[in-house]
Amino acid sequence: MKVEQFPEDLRDYLIPAAADGLGYNCLACGRIHPPRELYYTCPDCGGLLLLEDARQDRLTERPGPFWRRLFDYRRMLNVQALSGIFTFHEFLAPLIPVEDIVYLGEGHSPVVAAPDHLAREIGLPFFVKHDGQNPSASFKDRGMAAAVSYLKYLIRSRGLTEVLAVCASTGDTSAAAALYSAALGDLVKSAVLLPKGKVTRTQLSQPLGAGARVFELPGLFDDCMKVVEYLSENYRVALLNSKNPWRVLGQESYAFELCQQFDYEVGDLALFVPVGNAGNITAVMSGLLKMRRCGVIERLPKVLAVQSSHANPVFRYFNQPEPDRVYRPVTVRPSVAQAAMIGDPVSFPRVLRMVRDYRQAAGEDRFHVLQVEEQAIMDHMILANRGGLTVCTQGGEGLAGLREALRRGLVGPGDRAVVDSTAHMLKFAEFQNAYFDDRLADGYEVQANPALINRPRDISPRGVPLPEPGRTQSPEDRAAYVSAAARDIAEALGLKSR
Template sequence: MTAPHWTLQCSACGSAAPLARAGLCPACSQPLFARYPNVPKSTTLDARWDMWRYRPLMPLAAGESPVTLGEGLTPLIESTSLAADVGVARLWIKDEAQNPTASFKARGMSAAVTRARAEGYPGLVVPTAGNAGAALAAYGAAAGMPVKVFAPRTTPRPILDTIDAFGADLVRIDGHIGDAGKLALAHAAETGFFAISTLREPYRVEGMKTMGFEMAEQLGWRVPDVVVYPTGGGEGTVGIWKALEELAAGGWLASERVQPRYVVAQAAGCAPIARAHAAGLDRAEPWVDPVTYAAGLRVPSPLGDRVLLRILRETNGVSGTAGEEDIREWTRRLAEATGIDAAPEGGCALVVLRDAVRAGRIAADSEVVVYNTGSGASYRA
């Protein structure tokens, strides 16, 4: 068999790691990243119409077919009215609700399940605040692999119903996603299932980075001034940042700018990254008693905290929080202004952007891409 065209390297200490049964760095227990030879812009992208058209920069072995449901290639929709509302020159919404299972999580699960199937894992397990569980249930079904999902009882009912519909073994728990994570890891240790937790293995973020590939391509291989991402576990922000680094290394970018300024948007009731960033720290302390309507932001102790805080430092980034009333109001505004059935995470992103512009932390002449990470329908019982 042809050797894989990627290697694994620690995001923190730089140590190389074996491909087989990859998890965290064996040396320092921080997330691993897949690394690729530079792929020049002369490379022809695949003709297929999903995220796997970027396969030269993806963890897919020669001759291998991905586990796919047609994820990716979501629209980038400009809104002049929202740009005026928040006070910037131009604003686009990257609508991840149009993925299979109605969120950006489909991308990561397609990549991770592809690798899990190739490595012969007996099954898949995930802790979830909602959308990750629905996505894994769908992609596990597509791969013919059993799936175990641990979810807080506070997860929106439509998402739990979706997990059930795909035949996953769903365990509802009292507590938050951190509690679900402990149960998922214990189940993986007992059964040999692949634990697909955010950044605990290296492949979910490889699916997420296709959001960055697409954004750059949709803008004519340019990078916007600012990217706003509603952040729970952080794999979306990390993925976009990683994608742009890889594009720059291959000479794909037409703009001199390689990275935008990143805005990490969190709910006021669960904001470990925003709190750590404001304090100038390089890691985040767990958030006690996380509470927010936006279930995807209810992540009290993100494993990717060090990477996220590094990205904010290196890009002169901004972090901020939104209260519950503002999240609901701006989710409604997003929907009414664009026709996008926005999740509350998308509303949170707009609130934090508005506040950053008002405070002079984001310039009024900025071109901004805001990610709506899921569907409002997932929150309606």
């Protein structure tokens, strides 16, 4: 729809003007730094940063229904930059002018209700938000769109040149970083660091395809992260890891969208979010709090963070009795939720602060951290697929978390769950294939459930000439082969003849 076709009172607001107010808030010393530069940590004390809007009054001075109406109408506006996460420009990053927004089709991922038979099996009505349906096939595109748009704004307004963007990754961040950097052409080159053999082949193919410099390092993600931190402290590079607070800010769009997709009535929802570096869970809570503060939603949903027992530092922390909780990184064990296989989450201080704020606003029992077993993760990934829902292993982790929450009585009748499938299932198909071949036992501690195993069956009927690529069969040979192959398949399927 064209601007002049919208209701008159909205037209002036549809295309937002850039506005200041955002600042880097240091979680350690409390100082606020203006966003004139790309900071990853506090320039005064090295503390972790969150971007916060000091001009919240601009948002709160208008009533919630105004924002709801604006965002709903804006979805009909065919302006590319405002079609993705920046539909929520005023709530996300008002500093970034519309002309600098890099849009590759991210955001507005579908929310799909589980069919009844699957909901019955799990024990609660639930939805999957398919965040794998983003340009690089994971939710990381949300944060990357924000971080790279800010970078473009800096490049244009500050005349930066020869920007080299770097990140370490469990696979998905590097895919997103490489893609969004590629979209900026010569303005930004990217380099990604990956733990060798610890990302799937599909994930590895992504930054290679987008033309990034790809480095494989020994060890795990946590080791790569240390190298990237050293690089960013000692060389001129732009860090695109979630230490970069613009990444976390962009991921708030998940929460905004979810509110919109449920007509801003989210009080009966229970959101299940897999946790690795704890950036996404921080962003989800931060986004929900913003929506509530501005009256866009009235009630806050339950938020349930889920970790594998093989990579569970956040679960371990919250599982200790207060007030003597101590944070300790863990040594991770192999996990099929490989993208979340992180022992020392970069965003731990952020999630700590956000849990405090969320519990204060929503109530103590509106946030929990759950732990699930590797076996449950794999079984639930395949179970979802058997119900028509394609979820990645991290999505399987979320669904296993829903089961666990039901068992512990943290959710029950009257609740509706939303599972965040953070990546596309096909990125993690290797794990499904290994499960079907029952090759996951060592380290992962997963045994294939025979009822879930599925393998292709070879059909090569005996006594007839078989087709060979590149050779033409005679009509008689072809007819003999077709009827023999059909007979074998009919026998395997137990078909009755007509």
